Amino acid sequence: MLNLHGYGMRLIEGALVTVELAALSLIIAVLLGLVTASAKLSKRRLPHLLATLYTTLIRGVPDLVLMMLFFFGGQVLMNDVSDWLYARFGLDLFINIDAFIAGVLTIGLIFGAYMGETFRGAIQAVDKGQVEAATACGMSRALIFRRIRFPLMMRHALPGLSNNWLVLLKTTALVSVIGLSDMVRVATQASKTTLEPFTFMLFVAVIYLLLTSLSEWVIKRLTRKYNAGFTRGRS
């Protein structure tokens, strides 16, 4: 029988941290991705340049290095800020970077670059005539985005989006390295004290498999929804 040596509850809590972290970073990544995609498609030069720089830099560097840079670097920056506040105003407050918030922001920032690429292709794939028809109907830009552009774009974006989500979910394991108590970290500590790495690591692996399988099921449902009205090409 599976014996978790009393770590069961902490592992479940860790799993919840993983899920929360992944969900919140996904929201940030999608929002950033939409902004990046529209900046890349913008006719003006500066937004285009900034977005290209952002996606190239982020996608050219490993997640772990970026995470360490933001987390450790952010802490030093915060220390400098609090030192300055103390020297200048005599304010004695120590700002500690919260590992969870740092993790959400970092993963969101990293995957925003990947999402940006996905959305850019998807937006370009939307039939121009549809948008023109909506404009002719007198819809506002916001309404066009909500009713026409977004639903049509999602059909093209969904494969890339779901792929990014699956990668993001697995990337959350890295936050254990910068000190956040997600389930990988709990499992590492548990394996070190109980000397049973197989039990705990396999347990974590199974939870990840469940999460990815569940995601794939949801993605299949979403694909069906956004493909409504389109016939699948014969292979």
Next chain:
Amino acid sequence: MIDTLLEPLTAWLAERAIFTPDTLAVYWQGIETTLSLVSLSLLMGFVISLPLSLARGSHYGWLRRPVQAFTYVFRGTPLLVQLYLIYYGVVFIDDVQESWLWPLVKEPFLPALLAFTLNTVAYTTEIFHGAIVNTPRGELEAAKACGMSRSLIYRRIVFPSAFRRALPAYGNEVILTLHASAIASTVTLMDITGAAQFVYSRFYAPFEAFIFAALIYLVITLTLLYVLRRLEARFNPQLRGVRKQRRKIMAFGNAIPQKP
């Protein structure tokens, strides 16, 4: 000669607090470790994935299902967990500490290499499988009509055509493996990220340490991207000149005055 050339450089380095010749040597070691880890796992991954991708598409369930299960598990779990399982788990295999393998697996390099290879095999197998499945039916029919045998069809038609289709996705996998290798530093391997962590903890200078590492990764990534693009151009001779033509058409299109 070289000494006189290097002298200003050494003098310049001596003034720096962090990027001394010593720390640069640590980074250099890190580059060597990362590159050997990545190239070895990619090489082995490529060789192992070829037969596995055929098995993945086999009509026989006993051949297909184990491969399917393998790729499902290894693509559905984080590489970090796989690495921890192998690195921390290997100690607990019965009698491993007495066997001849122990001096090899005691160090983090081989467990890391094993984890990365298994991981990249899982992804590469699926990429190759997808490319083989999508071989245009007409190519196969033409080959059959020419009287080619099954093995000849695979050698002359399926593999070259599939490789061409797999190249963009495989190139992506190469870059991802390079980036994933940063994880090796978590099991005390001194790769580029490990070197950065060392410099960070020694000088408490996160920006210098990690930005320098990031730049190294960026340079390697861009080099790889360049090589991959060249390869794609080489294996897709039919696309040569297309880009130039497209540019010409675009230029012509832009020359037409647009309505405001």
